[in-house]
Amino acid sequence: TKSTRPQRLLKAVQKHATRGDPQSVISAIDHFCRHSEWAMNVGDEKGCILDSVVSELNPEKVLELGTYCGYSTVRIARLLPPGARLITLEFNADYAAIARQVIAWAGLEDKVQLVEGASGDWIPRMKEHFGIETFDFVFLDHWKDRYLPDTKLMEDCGLLRKGTVLLADNVICPGVPDYLEYVRNSLSYKSCYFKSHLEYTKAEDGLEKSVFLG
Numbered sequence: 001t002k003s004t005r006p007q008r009l010l011k012a013v014q015k016h017a018t019r020g021d022p023q024s025v026i027s028a029i030d031h032f033c034r035h036s037e038w039a040m041n042v043g044d045e046k047g048c049i050l051d052s053v054v055s056e057l058n059p060e061k062v063l064e065l066g067t068y069c070g071y072s073t074v075r076i077a078r079l080l081p082p083g084a085r086l087i088t089l090e091f092n093a094d095y096a097a098i099a100r101q102v103i104a105w106a107g108l109e110d111k112v113q114l115v116e117g118a119s120g121d122w123i124p125r126m127k128e129h130f131g132i133e134t135f136d137f138v139f140l141d142h143w144k145d146r147y148l149p150d151t152k153l154m155e156d157c158g159l160l161r162k163g164t165v166l167l168a169d170n171v172i173c174p175g176v177p178d179y180l181e182y183v184r185n186s187l188s189y190k191s192c193y194f195k196s197h198l199e200y201t202k203a204e205d206g207l208e209k210s211v212f213l214g
């Protein structure tokens with residue numbers, strides 16, 4: 001039977017990347033997506049912006065909403081200091097199965113906890129289940145209609161503190177108009193837009209960085 005695109009992406013990683021070398025995993029996925037098959041990873045151009053935000057922040061506690069194949073998980077986890085932890089939520093079991101193997105190939109499984117399920121179900125359980133007080137950094141890259149409700153849910157669950165940084169992918173393409181309107185007009189956030197392009201294309205897209213003010 002026919003393989004899936006995530007399965008073919010994993011095969012490309014296992015063929016071209018070196019075990020334990022996160023940069024080679026990132027490069028193998030970017031090459032596959034540019035030259036073989038487009039896939040909805042944050043990509044290299046927006047990925048460099050993601051890298052700079054993470055490097056500047058040096059977060060201890062990171063939440064990623066939307067793992068897909070683990071590309072941005074690897075990008076973030078490779079930059080984390082020893083002892084720092086990344087929890088990544090993925091609703092789609094097939095994506096999660098591939099992402100676990102991509103994260104393992106990069107040798108980053110000790111820094112990453114991949115949780116399968118709905119963000120709306122897991123966000124209220126972060127404190128009691130994972131012993132998390134608050135997050136330092138949240139990367140939003142899941143279903144675009146969940147960005148706003150999940151952000152409000154994180155606020156209500158006390159998971160954001162003064163200075164927590166939210167970084168949202170795809171604010172232009174596919175777009176998250178309700179989320180953008182909220183973070184740009186709320187007195188609880190200081191927001192700025194990083195103009196870029198949709199992964200592996202010339203279409204406009206960008207990342208919105210929003211600092212929670214408490």
Ligand SMILES: O=C(NCCO)c1cc(-c2ccc(F)cc2)cc(O)c1O
Pocket residue numbers: 040041042066068141142143144169170173174198199
């Ligand atoms: O749905 C997305 N993510 C959540 C599911 O895992 C997503 C979609 C797209 C995209 C798709 C189709 C198109 F035509 C344009 C953009 C891009 C992304 O970066 C994304 O994160």
Ligand SMILES: [Mg+2]
Pocket residue numbers: 040041042141169170
């Ligand atoms: Mg995305």
